[in-house]
Every structure is written in structure tokens, then in C-alpha cells.
Amino acid sequence: xxxxxxxxxxxxxxxxxxxxxxxxxxxxxxxxxxxxxxxxxxxxxxxxxxxxxxxxxxxxxxxxxxxxxxxxxxxxxxxxxxxxxxxxxxxxxxxxxxxxxxxxxxxxxxxxxxxxxxxxxxxxxxxxxxxxxxxxxxxxxxxxxxxxxxxxxxxxxxxxxxxxxxxxxxxxxxxxxxxxxxxxxxxxxxxxxxxxxxxxxxxxxxxxxxxxxxxxxxxxxxxxxxxxxxxxxxxxxxxxxxxxxxxxxxxxxxxxxxxxxxxxxxxxxxxxxxxxxxxxxxxxxxxxxxxxxxxxxxxxxxxxxxxxxxxxxxxxxxxxxxxxxxxxxxxxx
Amino acid sequence: xxxxxxxxxxxxxxxxxxxxxxxxxxxxxxxxxxxxxxxxxxxxxxxxxxxxxxxxxxxxxxxxxxxxxxxxxxxxxxxxxxxxxxxxxxxxxxxxxxxxxxxxxxxxxxxxxxxxxxxxxxxxxxxxxxxxxxxxxxxxxxxxxxxxxxxxxxxxxxxxxxxxxxxxxxxxxxxxxxxxxxxxxxxxxxxxxxxxxxxxxxxxxxxxxxxxxxxxxxxxxxxxxxxxxxxxxxxxxxxxxxxxxxxxxxxxxxxxxxxxxxxxxxxxxxxxxxxxxxxxxxxxxxxxxxxxxxxxxxxxxxxxxxxxxxxxxxxxxxxxxxxxxxxxxxxxx
Numbered sequence: 001x002x003x004x005x006x007x008x009x010x011x012x013x014x015x016x017x018x019x020x021x022x023x024x025x026x027x028x029x030x031x032x033x034x035x036x037x038x039x040x041x042x043x044x045x046x047x048x049x050x051x052x053x054x055x056x057x058x059x060x061x062x063x064x065x066x067x068x069x070x071x072x073x074x075x076x077x078x079x080x081x082x083x084x085x086x087x088x089x090x091x092x093x094x095x096x097x098x099x100x101x102x103x104x105x106x107x108x109x110x111x112x113x114x115x116x117x118x119x120x121x122x123x124x125x126x127x128x129x130x131x132x133x134x135x136x137x138x139x140x141x142x143x144x145x146x147x148x149x150x151x152x153x154x155x156x157x158x159x160x161x162x163x164x165x166x167x168x169x170x171x172x173x174x175x176x177x178x179x180x181x182x183x184x185x186x187x188x189x190x191x192x193x194x195x196x197x198x199x200x201x202x203x204x205x206x207x208x209x210x211x212x213x214x215x216x217x218x219x220x221x222x223x224x225x226x227x228x229x230x231x232x233x234x235x236x237x238x239x240x241x242x243x244x245x246x247x248x249x250x251x252x253x254x255x256x257x258x259x260x261x262x263x264x265x266x267x268x269x270x271x272x273x274x275x276x277x278x279x280x281x282x283x284x285x286x287x288x289x290x291x292x293x294x295x296x297x298x299x300x301x302x303x304x305x306x307x308x309x310x311x312x313x314x315x316x317x318x319x320x321x322x323x324x325x326x327x328x329x330x331x332x333x
Numbered sequence: 334x335x336x337x338x339x340x341x342x343x344x345x346x347x348x349x350x351x352x353x354x355x356x357x358x359x360x361x362x363x364x365x366x367x368x369x370x371x372x373x374x375x376x377x378x379x380x381x382x383x384x385x386x387x388x389x390x391x392x393x394x395x396x397x398x399x400x401x402x403x404x405x406x407x408x409x410x411x412x413x414x415x416x417x418x419x420x421x422x423x424x425x426x427x428x429x430x431x432x433x434x435x436x437x438x439x440x441x442x443x444x445x446x447x448x449x450x451x452x453x454x455x456x457x458x459x460x461x462x463x464x465x466x467x468x469x470x471x472x473x474x475x476x477x478x479x480x481x482x483x484x485x486x487x488x489x490x491x492x493x494x495x496x497x498x499x500x501x502x503x504x505x506x507x508x509x510x511x512x513x514x515x516x517x518x519x520x521x522x523x524x525x526x527x528x529x530x531x532x533x534x535x536x537x538x539x540x541x542x543x544x545x546x547x548x549x550x551x552x553x554x555x556x557x558x559x560x561x562x563x564x565x566x567x568x569x570x571x572x573x574x575x576x577x578x579x580x581x582x583x584x585x586x587x588x589x590x591x592x593x594x595x596x597x598x599x600x601x602x603x604x605x606x607x608x609x610x611x612x613x614x615x616x617x618x619x620x621x622x623x624x625x626x627x628x629x630x631x632x633x634x635x636x637x638x639x640x641x642x643x644x645x646x647x648x649x650x651x652x653x654x655x656x657x658x659x660x661x662x663x664x665x666x
Contacts, residue, residue: 020431021652054401054428056648057390068387087420095387098353313647315389319354 002150002181006102007075007291008284009152011144011174012063013136013160013167014081014105015115016088017276019314020055022120027128032120037129037191039163040118045132048118057088058315059095060117061136062190063158065277065316068099069284069306072322073333075291078102078152080143080174084135088114099317105143108135121314125272137164141173149174150181153291154213156283159190162198175210184290186213188283189220196223203240212242213290215283221246234261245300247282252304255296264300267308277316281306285322292333302331335483335514339435340408340624342485344477344507345396346469346493346500347414347438348448349421350609352647353388355453360461365453370462370524372496373451378465381451390421391648392428393450394469395523396491398610398649401432402617402639405655406666408624411435411485413476413507417468421447432650438476441468454647458605470497474506482507483514486624487546489616492523495531508543517623519546521616522553529556536573545575546623548616554579567594578633580615585637588629597633600641610649614639618655625666635664 027034030051040048049055064079071077079096083089085107092114096103115136120128139161149155155178161167175185187205189195195202202224205211214237216224221233230248237244237256244256252266282303289299306322313319326333360367363384373381382388397412404410412429416422418440425447429436448469453461472494482488488511494500508518520538522528528535535557538544547570549557554566563581570577570589577589585599615636622632639655646652659666 049427052431054392054431054650055424057424059387091388091390094382098385098387317387 004153005076005151006078006153008067008070008154008156008287009078009080009149010063010067010156011080011161011171012158013061013115013131013133013164014064014083014092015061015117015131015136016092017058017060017117017119017316018049018055019058019119019121019276020053022053022122024122027120027122032128032130034122034128035126036193037131040130040132042112042132045116045118045130048130052118052120056314057091058317059092060316061115062160062188062280063156064096065280066156066284066287067101068096068317069281069322070288071100072318073285073288073302073306073326074323075288075333078148080105082108082135082139082143083114084108084111086113088116089135104145104148108138111135111138119276121274121276125275125311127274127276133164139164139170140166141170144170144173144177146177149177150183152178152183154184154186154287156186156188156287158188159194159198159202162194162201172210184212185210186215186287187211188215188279189224192219192223195220199224206240209242214241214244215279215286216244217247217279245286247279247307253282253300255300257296262296264297264304267304269308269312272311274314275311277310278307280316281310281318288333294333298331302326302333305329305331337486338409338484339411339486341400341403341487341489341620342411342413342482343396343400343489344413344494344504345491346394346448346466346497347397347416347425348394348450348464348469349425350391350393350450350452350649351382351388352391352452352454352609353386355386355455357455360453360455365461365463367455367461368459369526370464373463373465375445375465378449378451378463381463385451385453389647390424391650392425393649394448395493395521395613396489397429398613399489399617399620400434401429401650402614402655403621404433405651406618406621406635406639406659407656408621408666411481413438415441415469415472415476416447417441417444419446421449422468437478437481441471444468444471452609454607454609458608458644460607460609466497472497472503473499474503477503477506477510479510482510483516485511485516487517487519487620489519489521489620491521492527492531492535495527495534505543517545518543519548519620520544521548521612522557525552525556528553532557539573542575547574547577548612548619549577550580550582550612578619580612580640586615586633588633590629595630597630597637600637602641602645605644607647608644610643611640613649614643614651621666627666631664635659635666638662638664
């Protein structure tokens, strides 16, 4: 195993978020499933945008948010994802590079525009997402650079990558390279509906060892094993995965390995403004901890710190240095 | 005087803000004057964007922010300003219309792109602005619709309109129509450097009565009358303007009319996150109060409420309903 250039390399959909506050009534009128992520086409995107309130735009994308979190902790980070060479694509590229993340994926010069996610934030801080995948659909195995993947301690993949047609091939190519080089592969299950769409494939990835580390929240875990009972889900994951990390919102998280099942409490949060990015940033802290050789409990606490920061403001990327936040909490990384 | 359709109609530069946090060192390295607004060309815009940190995009523009504030108070509001029919132009148009503001100015189909303001927010909450005027430069008298101007109780103009070459002609055309219809014309001096560029013209507008109501902060007032002494500036404004409203940050404001000079204290603010839009939103509250027949003190308190709301979060437009905020404070409008 050669020396690494990156602590974490993420592969995901490159998306710009369009974020607006909305009342629950708006979700009902628009037929949106609160708390979920729906895939939409261009026509629906235009209809939603026309109906929604004043918005702010900020770079997003689940794995991209995680990778920016890794960089904010001072981790060495890279991202692979597809934008178009349009205004939003330039915005996405600027923001991720300005966060000191290596981002070298060639933008598409034709085809659909850069992906957008229309996010409604209700007064309780919950977010409801509508994703137009656009150019993100055009990520292919050709976008996976062998040398770059080989140079990352952990390759982190989002389950949402199963939605674009060729991205899963890119995903498998990256996992194969990583393992050939003695690296770990992590997967987030992304969303309970996403698990519903690809349950058998996800289980296959985990059981065959294509994926070493699985991130999920309670809903995703229950969906994966089609059980209403958290403990049965956790037991099943323990048998299937090398390492499982299940987040439970204000109840903290459970780290599940062959050796132990550890519960780690959540950070205290004053007021939840917008839960967008909570899971993404939890993964950032956990992965940084892992890459830096911390124990699972410490990694989970780093994840909790990052998640607590991101839900106290609008937007899915950290507003402060997570490295500084970790140091303030006696968790230097 | 016919019945009005709008409480306030604003004319200003239609701009999308690109907002990033920055340390004071960054301003020094970039040769930026802290707290000011600098006009930049496209090349400088690209250089600043390449150097600045991860950003969020949100519709802005001084008078546009004011008009959105008026609408948030429940006021009937219209805006006139020039975007291009590009992505950012569509974003600007969406956001202002979604705020229930009438916005009918035809977008430019060629020429420079929609205006952008690169805003650095330092840890003290101060903002430093760099404006690429782009399509906003192409506002001309042809964009002023006589019937629409005639239908507004108050026409509100930003001093920044003196920067684009033909906008001042649009400004004068609008003021003439307003007065012919018995309406009031208000002007914000915008920025001390802007006053420096156009001092004689601004004084001329005020003294000739082209403008009835003048909004300024302390720095702008001092620059207008080239005095270090606030009281001399206030006395001079009292002689020149029908009504002057001078904001003094945490010291509140002073309302200066021929009859009286009244000081009104500021609202208490927990923590200043970003002062962008403070003056714009103060004007919104004051103008709504005026249009609804409130006394000057009440109008000033509405202005203070709106300013206090906007400086407690990132971005220059209200994040909550100002109508509700006013009602909570016993100031139903």
C-alpha cells in the first residue's frame, strides 16, 4: 500500500441547492413527501421553482457536502462528480475548490444543465428535497481516475449514485480500484426511498464486501432490512457489514462492528434551523476520525459535532471551521 | 391624485449577491476598503471570485432589498431594474416576484450578464462589497412606465443609480412623473463613496426638490456636507430637505423635518451576523409606515425592527415575515 494523498475521496451527484422556507401546507399542495428526496424532471423543476418562495443558492450534493466537511476538519479531500460548464456548474466547482477539495472531473459541454435540488425548509427545520439530476446523470466509469482512487485512504460513495444510469458502473470501478490498493470503501444509504429502489443491490454490495463501511439513519436501516424494529436491523447489519454506523438524530448514533455495538450520544443543539446535511456532515466527522486512526467513539463524536453545526443554520455545508470546532471540544484531529 | 396601486415603487440596480465569509487579512490582501462598495469590471470580478471562499448566492440590490422588505410588511410594492435573460437574471426575477413584488422591467437579451455583488462578511459582521454592474448599466428612461410610476404613493430611488450612465435619466423621468401625480420621491444616498462621486448632483436634487425624502447614514451625511460634525450635517439637511432620516447604527436614527428633529433608539440585537441590508431594510420599514400614515416615530421604529431582523442572519433580505414581526411588537401596519 503506497502513501495516501487523500484522507477521503467522495463520489456523488454534483448538485446546487435552491433553498426556500415553506409551510407544511405548501408541501401538501405540491404533493411532496415531507423529509424525503424526490427525483424530478425539468418540467417539474420549473413548476416547483415558479411556485416556491424567494430562495438562496448554495452548492450541495450529499457526498460533496461530506467531502467539504472532511476538508473543514483539515482532512485531505477529493471529489468526483459531474457538472455542466454552465453558470451553476462554475458555482459548484468554485465552492468545492474554495473549500480546498481537489475536484478534477471534466464538466459536460453539452446535454442537460447542472443538477439542482429544490429544498423546502419547514418551520420545524425539516427539509424536503426535489432533485433534478441534469448533468449529474452523465457520470461514467471514464470519470474515475485509477491513480486518484488508489491514493485515497477511504473512498466514500452515496447511494443516490444508483439513480443515474451509468454512475453505478463508476461506483463499482472505484470500489474495485480501492480494494486492489488496500483501501476501504464506504457507502451511505442516502434515503429510505433510495433504499427501497435499490434494496437488493445495496444488500449485495454489502454482503459481497464491495462496501466495507455502511452509513445509514434509522429509517434507511429499517428500509434495508424491511423491519420496524431497530434492534433486528442493527443485528442484521452486524452480520452483513464490516462496520456500520447508524445515526438516530437527537438520540446520537450506534457504531456496529463485529467486536462491539457502541452507542454515542448526540451533541446538544440550541435550535434546529435546517436539518439539510446532518447525515452528510456526520459522515464527514466519522470518516476524518477513522482516517486519522481515532477509535470509533471519538470518530462518532467528531461526526456529532459536525452534524450539530450544520443543522443550526440554513444550508448543508459548514459555516465555521470544523477543525477549530473540534479543537474547542478537546478533539484535535 | 388617483388611487394608488403601490405603497412604494423602487428603482435600483438589479443585482445577485455572492456572499462569502472572509478574514480582515483577505480584504487587505485584495486591496478592499472595509465596509465600502467598490465598482469592478468583469476581469476583477473573476479574480475576486477565484480568490474568495465558498459562497452562497442570494438576490440583492439596495433598492430591491428595500422593496422586498416593504412587501414583507404587507405593503404593495413594485420594482424597476435591469437584468439579462441569463440564469442569474432568472434567479433575481424569481426571488423578487416570489416576494410578491411587481417586477415588469424587460430583461436585456444581449450585452453584459446580470449584475453581481461579491460580498465579504468579516467576523465582526461588517460587509465589504464589490459590484460588477453588468446588465444593470442598461437601465434607461424607456424602462420607466408612466402609469406605473403614477400609481405609487412613494417612488424610492437609490443613489447607486448615478453609477450606470443612463439610469440617472430614468431616475429624473420617474421623479418628474411622480411629482406631476402628487406623489413623494425618496432617495437613499447609498454609500459615502457614492456621495463623494456625485455630491453636487445629489445636493442639487435635494435643493431643487426633485427629491422630497432623503435617507442617509452618518457617514453619508458627513460626506454630503463635508463635515466631521454630525449636528452641523443634520442642521444643513434640515434646511435642504423636506424630510431627512439619518441612521446611526446602534444609536438608532434621527428624523429631521422642518417642524422637529426626533431621535428614535435602535432595537436591541443579540448578535450581528451580517450588516448587509441594514440601511435598505430600515428604509423599508420607514416607507411602509409613511405610506400607511404612521407618525415619524412609528415609521422609524418599523425601520429599526426590519434592520434588526436582517443583520442577525447572512443575506440582505428578511428571513421572516416583517408583518408578523411588527405585530409581535405592537406595531401593526
